[in-house]
Amino acid sequence: MEYMIPGNLVVAVMIFAIGAIGIMWRRDAITIFMCIELMFNAANLGFITLAQSLGKPEGVAVFLFVITIAAAEAAVGLALFIKIFDDRENIEAEKLDLLKR
Amino acid sequence: MFLKILYHLFVFLALFGSLMVVVSKKAIYSALFLILTMLTIASLFVLMNAQLAAALQVIVYAGAIMVLFLFVIMLLNLGKQAPLSRRSRPVRWLGLLFGVGIGAQIIAVIYSGFIPPAETTAAASVTIDHVARLILTDYLYPFEMISVLLLVAVIGAVVLARRHLVQGVETVTETAEKAGK
Numbered sequence: 247m248e249y250m251i252p253g254n255l256v257v258a259v260m261i262f263a264i265g266a267i268g269i270m271w272r273r274d275a276i277t278i279f280m281c282i283e284l285m286f287n288a289a290n291l292g293f294i295t296l297a298q299s300l301g302k303p304e305g306v307a308v309f310l311f312v313i314t315i316a317a318a319e320a321a322v323g324l325a326l327f328i329k330i331f332d333d334r335e336n337i338e339a340e341k342l343d344l345l346k347r
Numbered sequence: 348m349f350l351k352i353l354y355h356l357f358v359f360l361a362l363f364g365s366l367m368v369v370v371s372k373k374a375i376y377s378a379l380f381l382i383l384t385m386l387t388i389a390s391l392f393v394l395m396n397a398q399l400a401a402a403l404q405v406i407v408y409a410g411a412i413m414v415l416f417l418f419v420i421m422l423l424n425l426g427k428q429a430p431l432s433r434r435s436r437p438v439r440w441l442g443l444l445f446g447v448g449i450g451a452q453i454i455a456v457i458y459s460g461f462i463p464p465a466e467t468t469a470a471a472s473v474t475i476d477h478v479a480r481l482i483l484t485d486y487l488y489p490f491e492m493i494s495v496l497l498l499v500a501v502i503g504a505v506v507l508a509r510r511h512l513v514q515g516v517e518t519v520t521e522t523a524e525k526a527g528k
Binding site: 250252253254255256257259260261262263264265266267268269270271272274276277279280281283284287290291294295297298299301302303304305306307309310311313314315316317318319320321322324325326327328329331337 | 354358361362365366368369374377378381384385388391392394395396397399400403404407408411412415416419420422423425438439441442443445446447449450453454457458472473477478480481482486489493496497499500501503504505507508
């Protein structure tokens with residue numbers, strides 16, 4: 247159990263960094279969205295690790311809130327993607343520049 | 348010893364899965380590797396005795412949210428068109444530098460002694476009992492607010508995603524084209 251605590255935190259940081267790199271590396275909006283979910287997961291892993299190692303239930307409560315926000319975000323974001331796809335047949339993030347004109 | 352081997356296997360799978368989410372060429376493979384990552388993170392929760400978190404991770408994340416993702420990918424038929432970025436090279440390498448930099452910084456903080464050492468394993472067990480008491484007493488207000496947020500998000504998703512139910516409503520591009528003329 248003891249070796250898991252710094253180990254899990256490092257794994258969480260690495261997954262978070264991979265997600266952050268993915269957001270800047272990818273072009274299609276849906277993969278960028280999946281990278282955001284990856285970052286949510288990394289944050290959750292950190293919260294749960296510290297909650298278990300320090301014996302505090304607050305971390306699990308925050309985990310609950312994060313998971314709910316992720317669900318709400320996924321619902322609204324994917325609805326937006328369907329709408330954008332209807333409009334222009336692709337969901338490449340760099341072509342969504344209507345507000346820049 | 349067995350647990351240690353299992354732990355390292357799960358760590359490897361989680362990192363491999365998250366890397367493949369970014370690298371995969373097709374969106375559907377990214378989604379499947381994301382499910383793998385979420386399930387291995389749930390296994391890490393089980394190894395830490397966080398059964399409630401593991402169950403929620405499997406049911407809500409790997410179940411509900413990822414089914415939504417897969418459903419949208421299949422609905423939009425995003426088979427081939429998901430290549431890596433065509434952005435200018437400096438931006439991509441700047442992004443890589445940013446990611447590695449933020450990771451290195453947080454790891455440095457973890458090993459700088461900022462986080463207190465773990466107590467003995469006997470004290471470190473958070474069960475569903477503690478969590479339920481907490482969210483229904485101290486965190487009752489955020490708990491109710493998050494329920495309202497979820498309701499608003501569901502209504503918003505339904506309103507956003509319906510297809511041409513109202514006659515005479517034009518798309519965003521049509522509006523822009525008219526404005527441009």
